[in-house]
Amino acid sequence: MRSGPQHRWYVPYLFLLPGLALYVLWMVYPLVYELYISFFEWNIMPGQASTFIGLQNYQTILNDSNFWLALRNTVQYTAITVIGQMALGLAVALLVHRVTVAQRVFRAIYYLPVVTSWVVVSFLFQFLFSSDRAGLINYLLVNLLHVTAEPVNWLSSGNTAWIAIYALGIWKGVGWSMVIFLAALQGIPVELYEVAAIDGAGEWGQFRHITLALIRPTTLFVLVMLIIGGFNVFLSVFLITGGGPLHRTEVVLSYMYDRAFNRLDFGYGASLSYILAAIVIGINFVQMRLLRGPEVQY
Secondary structure (H helix, E strand, C coil), X not given: CCCCHHHHCCXXXXXXXXXXXXXXXXHHHHHHHHHHHCCEECCCCCXXXXXXXXXXXHHHHHCCHHHHHHHHHHHHHHHHHHHHHHHXXXXXXXXXXXXXXXXXXXXXXXXXXXXXXXXXXXXXXXXXXXXXXXXXXXXHHHHHCCCCCCCCCHHHCHHHHHHHHHHHHHHHHHXXXXXXXXXXXXXXXXXXXXHXXXXXXXXXXXXXXXXXXXXXXXXXXXXXXXXXXXXXXXXXXXXXXXXCXXXXXXXXXXXHHHHHHHCCCHHHHHHHHHHHHHHHHHHHHHHHHHHCCCCCCC
């Protein structure tokens, strides 16, 4: 009796098994174990018992003023950088889409910051916004433009330090948004613009009723991904300001790192990570429900 494909139903699962095993080992198990740790006053010393405290870590977080400051900073960073990345990314995509010569070169140039190491560019922006005259920004303001007589202490104040962090977040993400928007623009049939032009629609009318309407699913995808990335901001803050001064530039992940690895309060840090995950999932669920429109047919 010959065995047909129906008798080898298990073959695809055998190919999936190695990847699934790695996923469970490196993703699912750490997440479950982290949830377990969040219910303890965790002791990392060998042989020392950890005390089960239930939901006390989560209750403490709700009364932690530093957490609420970090959460407010994270939301503010996300809002500013997402708007900046989407607006500039779409603008650059529209410009590159119109280029007929060396379009790949321009795409590579704008995408280069995306593949650059966060560590490298964070130290670069730290140098650019250095508080002395050696910093490029202060050199331009003091020596060339004569806007101010003394160098600005950019990273010594929470208000001015955020300018450097916002600038880095937007600069590094514009290229990614540009590539996604550009792919969507290239999928719009040229005939639609030609018909609209014949009907008397101008540039703004075509952009509003054709371009924005047809890239709506792409816009939602970019929005969701950028919000997730914004709430996961860490390296730029950690390397440029370290969350200071006085927690003024603290974000949730940098605060979580401080509690877990500087104060060795791993249970509290694990609780912070799960609260952040719940917030991100909730925000993305709401925005997808509100912004998802009908599928465009053309």
